Amino acid sequence: MIRVGVNGYGTIGKRVADAVAAQLDMELVGVTKTSPDYGAEAALRRGYDLYAAVDDQAAAFEDAGLAIAGSLADLLDAVDVVVDCTPAGIGERNRPIYDAHGTPAIYQGGEDAAIADASFNARASGDVSEADSLRVVSCNTTGLSRLLAPIDEVYGVEKARVTLVRRGGDPSETDRGPINDVVPDPATVPSHHGPDVNAVLPDIDVDTAALKAPVTGMHTHSVNVTLEREPTAAEVRELLRDETRLFLIPERAGIDGAGALKDYASDLGRARGDFWENCVWEESISVEGRDLYLFQNVHQEADVVPENVDAIRALASDISREESVARTNDALGVGLESLLSEDGAPRDQVAADD
Numbered sequence: 001m002i003r004v005g006v007n008g009y010g011t012i013g014k015r016v017a018d019a020v021a022a023q024l025d026m027e028l029v030g031v032t033k034t035s036p037d038y039g040a041e042a043a044l045r046r047g048y049d050l051y052a053a054v055d056d057q058a059a060a061f062e063d064a065g066l067a068i069a070g071s072l073a074d075l076l077d078a079v080d081v082v083v084d085c086t087p088a089g090i091g092e093r094n095r096p097i098y099d100a101h102g103t104p105a106i107y108q109g110g111e112d113a114a115i116a117d118a119s120f121n122a123r124a125s126g127d128v129s130e131a132d133s134l135r136v137v138s139c140n141t142t143g144l145s146r147l148l149a150p151i152d153e154v155y156g157v158e159k160a161r162v163t164l165v166r167r168g169g170d171p172s173e174t175d176r177g178p179i180n181d182v183v184p185d186p187a188t189v190p191s192h193h194g195p196d197v198n199a200v201l202p203d204i205d206v207d208t209a210a211l212k213a214p215v216t217g218m219h220t221h222s223v224n225v226t227l228e229r230e231p232t233a234a235e236v237r238e239l240l241r242d243e244t245r246l247f248l249i250p251e252r253a254g255i256d257g258a259g260a261l262k263d264y265a266s267d268l269g270r271a272r273g274d275f276w277e278n279c280v281w282e283e284s285i286s287v288e289g290r291d292l293y294l295f296q297n298v299h300q301e302a303d304v305v306p307e308n309v310d311a312i313r314a315l316a317s318d319i320s321r322e323e324s325v326a327r328t329n330d331a332l333g334v335g336l337e338s339l340l341s342e343d344g345a346p347r348d349q350v351a352a353d354d
């Protein structure tokens, strides 16, 4: 069993904690919080041991009647890997603490790439077996890397151009915006997302331009890739359909946006309505000469979660990347396309009828 601690139990941390707890080869030792709020209470109700991220805050948890299992130092001494899910920039401050405890660490995409030995995406990054620390790239970069890696392998990417319409904030972030506008953010091109893709796919020529919109559900990417070869749109669809962490939204599904996607995930019984897969509109996949076009959505709160699980195995085991991805997908239920047949009936139903 790989013993795991999650430092920072917020949007990403609580999902990573649940995903770790669902793995047969991992044990979630505990999670940290700085404040004794509803998130801390929910962690305890879920049966997770709670540790104080900041020593002088421990008394506040006791005052609130929330039992604390120990300090961050105690957690670090009890785990094989710590997953840092603290707000952007705090991971950099935590790094010397992890190093002092000799605890291999995984950081998130809000940190600079230099924080870790390597940046990580399970589909796209190269060999990381020598790394003692990893940085799971951001939600947008994860979405782009998963998409561009298979396209580059099969057709060659001459140049990718992506416009990212980013969600203004997560649903719980009441202080984020904009609330009544769509703003270029940054107004300069390229945005940092293209260079971040190069942290895991160094040879891909990709430019990104980014905006922020007053929505909380998902990011939307408008993708144009000039390819080295000239496939048909049908061939690209089949290529992407074979990727377990890409969900091709069938036209017949009647899904027209992030709201319906989240509704679908909720209807499937997925906790928090999470979509771990990129969601690619199947009918948007078009080829004009060597230019490929498509739209995809990525659920910013969720797509990095399976990647964190695979990053844990990459740091703390000899399990192959393929085996890790298979285990993670199996434990979480990642891989939706297989649920739908060509005519829209659930595949189980088709098999039974056959």
Ligand SMILES: NC(=O)c1ccc[n+]([C@@H]2O[C@H](COP(=O)([O-])OP(=O)(O)OC[C@H]3O[C@@H](n4cnc5c(N)ncnc54)[C@H](OP(=O)(O)O)[C@@H]3O)[C@@H](O)[C@H]2O)c1
Pocket (backbone or CB within 6 Å): 007, 008, 009, 010, 011, 012, 013, 032, 033, 034, 035, 036, 039, 053, 054, 085, 086, 087, 088, 089, 090, 108, 109, 110, 111, 138, 139, 170, 300, 301, 304
């Ligand atoms: N949200 C996204 O869409 C998203 C997507 C991909 C990657 N990321 C990246 O993931 C990281 C975490 O983002 P997030 O959205 O999950 O942030 P978040 O929702 O604000 O959660 C951060 C958590 O860290 C805790 N924390 C704050 N200061 C801390 C400290 N000094 N030590 C330990 N824990 C501390 C907070 O606890 P308290 O509430 O108790 O203070 C909170 O539980 C960032 O690098 C971000 O860029 C975010």
